[in-house]
Amino acid sequence: MGSLGNDALEANSLFNLNPLDTEEFRRQGHMIIDFLADYYRDIEKFPVRSQVQPGYLRKRLPESAPCNPESIETILQDVQNEIVPGITHWQSPNYFAYFPSSGSIAGFLGEMLSTGFNVVGFNWMSSPAATELESIVMDWFGKMLKLPNSFLFSGNGGGVLQGTTCEAILCTLTASRDQMLNKIGRDNIGKLVVYGSDQTHCALQKAAQIAGINPKNFRAVATNKSTEFGLSPDALEVAIQADLEAGLVPLFLCATVGTTSTTAVDPISPLCDVAKEYGLWVHIDAAYAGSACICPEFRHFIDGVEKADSFSLNAHKWFFTTLDCCCLWVKDPSALVKALSTNPEYLRNKATEARQVIDYKDWQIALSRRFRSLKLWMVIRSYGVANLRNYLRSHVKMAKQFEGLLVADNRFEIVVPRTFAMVCFRVAPSAMGITFNDETNVNELNTKLLESMNMSGKVYMTHAVVGGVYMIRFAVGATLTEERHVSAAWKVVQEHTNTILNSYPIRVRSN
Amino acid sequence: MGSLGNDALEANSLFNLNPLDTEEFRRQGHMIIDFLADYYRDIEKFPVRSQVQPGYLRKRLPESAPCNPESIETILQDVQNEIVPGITHWQSPNYFAYFPSSGSIAGFLGEMLSTGFNVVGFNWMSSPAATELESIVMDWFGKMLKLPNSFLFSGNGGGVLQGTTCEAILCTLTASRDQMLNKIGRDNIGKLVVYGSDQTHCALQKAAQIAGINPKNFRAVATNKSTEFGLSPDALEVAIQADLEAGLVPLFLCATVGTTSTTAVDPISPLCDVAKEYGLWVHIDAAYAGSACICPEFRHFIDGVEKADSFSLNAHKWFFTTLDCCCLWVKDPSALVKALSTNPEYLRNKATEARQVIDYKDWQIALSRRFRSLKLWMVIRSYGVANLRNYLRSHVKMAKQFEGLLVADNRFEIVVPRTFAMVCFRVAPSAMGITFNDETNVNELNTKLLESMNMSGKVYMTHAVVGGVYMIRFAVGATLTEERHVSAAWKVVQEHTNTILNSYPIRVRSN
Secondary structure: OOOOOOHHHHOOHHHHOOOOOHHHHHHHHHHHHHHHHHHHHHHHHOOOOOOOOOOHHHHHOOOOOOOOOOOHHHHHHHHHHHHHHHOOOOOOOOEOOOOOOOOOHHHHHHHHHHHHHOOOOOOHHHOHHHHHHHHHHHHHHHHHOOOOHHHOHHHOOEEEEEOOHHHHHHHHHHHHHHHHHHHHOHHHHHHEEEEEEOOOOHHHHHHHHHOOOOHHHEEEEOOOHHHOOOOOHHHHHHHHHHHHHOOOEEEEEEEEEOOOOOOOEOOHHHHHHHHHHOOOEEEEEOOOHHHHHHOOOOHHHHOOHHHOOEEEEEHHHHOOOOOOOEEEEEOOHHHHHHHHOOOOHHHOOHHHHOOOOOOHHHHOOOOOOOOOHHHHHHHHHHHHHHHHHHHHHHHHHHHHHHHHHHHOOOOEEEEEOOOOOEEEEEEOHHHHOOOOOOHHHHHHHHHHHHHHHHHOOOOEOEEEEEOOEEEEEEEOOOOOOOHHHHHHHHHHHHHHHHHHHHOOOOOOOOO | OOOOOOHHHHOOHHHHOOOOOHHHHHHHHHHHHHHHHHHHHHHHHOOOOOOOOOOHHHHHOOOOOOOOOOOHHHHHHHHHHHHHHHOOOOOOOOEOOOOOOOOOHHHHHHHHHHHHHOOOOOOHHHOHHHHHHHHHHHHHHHHHOOOOHHHOHHHOOEEEEEOOHHHHHHHHHHHHHHHHHHHHOHHHHHHEEEEEEOOOOHHHHHHHHHOOOOHHHEEEEOOOHHHOOOOOHHHHHHHHHHHHHOOOEEEEEEEEEOOOOOOOEOOHHHHHHHHHHOOOEEEEEOOOHHHHHHOHHHHHHHOOHHHOOEEEEEHHHHOOOOOOOEEEEEOOHHHHHHHHOOOOHHHOOHHHHOOOOOOHHHHOOOOOOOOOHHHHHHHHHHHHHHHHHHHHHHHHHHHHHHHHHHHOOOOEEEEEOOOOOEEEEEEOHHHHOOOOOOHHHHHHHHHHHHHHHHHOOOOEOEEEEEOOEEEEEEEOOOOOOOHHHHHHHHHHHHHHHHHHHHOOOOOOOOO
16 A cells, blocks of 8 residues: 555556446446355354454554555455454344344345435435335335324325434434424423433433433433333323422433333333323334334234324344334424424425425435435335245244243243343353342353353354343344354353353352 | 235245345345446436426335335336436436535445445444444545644544534534533523524534524524625624623534535634634534545645634545545544443443443444445545545536636626636626616526526536525536536536527527
8 A cells, every 4th residue: 555645646547447437337346246245155254243352453554545546356355354354243143242233135235226326315306216215115114014194194294214213313302392492482491301211222311412401301210120121101100290390391202112121112002191191202212123013913012102203113123224224203294394404595496395395304313315215115125024024023933942942941041021032041040059149140150151152253142231130132133044043052152151150169050 | 016915825935035145145236236337327318307296206106015025127127217217316427416426436335345244333342343444544534634633543533434414513513512511501501602604504503403502592694705605703703702792602613614505615714713712612514625625735725624623524525435424523532422422231341441442332423333434445545545636636627617618608607716616607697688786687597597407407507596696506526527528518508598598588699
């Protein structure tokens, strides 16, 4: 690689080639497809969790940008040698960490088309297909989820694709905030209160911070094992009443279907009943588990959604659509538009002024927006609703399989009931021959077990601590995962548990 | 296409194929590369601005999602027949509208790799390469722009890739807001004032709205022709002093290098001097023109940046990096982190706790983040700094070429001086034989001229209204644009001007 220099003289012959030259695009594009296909073919050879140390890459790359062009062959070699070792392989079939980032061929192709067209779809005018396909696909998906008509365009609601749940919550929170401040006066922003549970994704807290809600007015209502860490409507009401008595203004509730720590489900219907009594905006965050609700047997988890104001899920988590793709439906798009619209002269156009079109820039934070609906459209069409349901069911089935193996081995404990495709487990205190009052040791041993498994490179799982209990999360959902990978993961769990229990100070039975 | 139905029975044989099957990925991936290469080859055959009517797509697509899979061949046929007509071709060499969305082969390949790996890089741990490459490339780019060391990681500042400028402004505004409220008390949020000019991008207003700044406290300081629509430091100071006298708290200034309407440049250095005297956070929005500042001859436009707190540009505008890719540098990353961090248990890890790593989730709105640095890295390496400079210069040269043609034809007027690669022009009042006091008619005629040209499908330009004057914006920067396209566009301008002047009620000379 060169260094910054006397560039006018150094620009070389490649300059004659346009950076978007058609035939060069074709040549390099085919190369990258083969590169990625080989990556998927070989993916099990890499340690799932990257094993590099902090700062590894700065040692390997030059300090400054090259002055002269480098060939795609050289760059791809560097991707293989320098980048791939620093990647944690979310697409590996042995990836069971966090929540899945479930790629698919159709999702990938949709992203390629979107990148290839590279349109900026801030309003209808700037690329009508980008807006129209999005509204159509959001209606499709809404129907697949049996959302009430009030969330569809035909019912004067509608859906929009955002990047992430954080953005979806920030937009709906801002809409509800401005609706309320228009009633009670802007000076009262310091009185607004936002509610979630102690299991709600930190996106809510972050959105509240950004939207100017006083951090003192953020309520993470405590949950406990008796409700399987779901938010209790009674506890919510107690919190709301206390705030009202203190002269505050309850504003917004975020209820979760499938919490990040344990996939707990807040009881949507009774929570909405409480919230609506006090005039709160209710947002349902179904980032992970919402996708499963296209299966009739899971749909009941969002019963009551018809009483909510907004609902979102991440298609990039468990719906085969590559990052990023958060689906948000709202009942009252005008609330978003009132809070988020700006109408500069340079974007004025007839279609907008005739009120014939949606301008999605007014439904989100940013003005510029990618053509994200292409990938969701291609996922739904390429696989079809029936197969999509079966894919999701296959992940749930594999999680059940893993759960069964744990249950049959009395050294382990399922810490919270499995609801979707994630199992939360730990080595039980009894396996360590210790009593219930010594949770610290149990947590420590499980911490070591997890780190030991992840260090092996054979699997990647992550953890949660809920109700003081450290648990290992086993989330099935990587697209390439098959039953044999779950069986192999179980062997890894057994081996590492054997080793760790054998080295444990207190002698315990090994099975 | 089928409709929703009895899915358990209908799932067909394709279900046996994994949605990320390697060889099927290879087959379909190659198909899409050819599809896109053909699209670029044929792109001049399509009308640049889509000619469809609102609602066109709903008439062509089914109302519900298909139950059964559809082949990629069928879907691509639909992309060609149903989607492409609804696309405004931002990649067309005849696209001169808004600002460019300059794609390139390298940018496309980087996005493909990022999509293929599909990692979620919220923190270092979740994919070390994603974090480390980003910090390295942001230092590279910072050096290319000759940003002071205080914006680089080596100087305790640093850069981050966001989606868009809206997000970059919202993050820095939130950071400055919380810094100030920690000093003066949260109850004073209603006193904070945000400053820009009447030419500042509406992203500032939107960010202020979202961050809970009272809309009454948003100052769009008036600009005028005498300063070429740049923000006057004196006018800023007058506004600040008036707010102080009213008991308000000046907080944040957004200065622009290359405004959206006319590419005006606010005088960074004296504005920073004023702002710093009153303790404001200064953000420099160089979304469009920042890229040009890698050329020594344009660097002076950001002189004074060393006095600012944050600086951003959109690599997806004029730096060959596909949407979305906003580069943000800050001097004090801890201000961002304090305002935007959340540290849930399930993301706890050793690297973070040892403070050895950057966790970019705390530098932005969302937690989840794509591996965006790959595309910027590939653009810089594939073309090299020298060629990148020359590409940008070639766009400026083509804009000059177009400007020269306008100047030589006395029917036209360059409304504001050209600074970068955009020309703002109009048919002059004199060409219409009317006096200066009848601007309405002039604006009307130019509106008709623009619409007439865009209707032809041969070019796409957009407009602005500044100081009451309607002008046509001719922005060069689409990657495929060559001199011959600019010549052809000039012919379109001439033809349509001839027609429109000939049909104009008042007889005027036709050349």
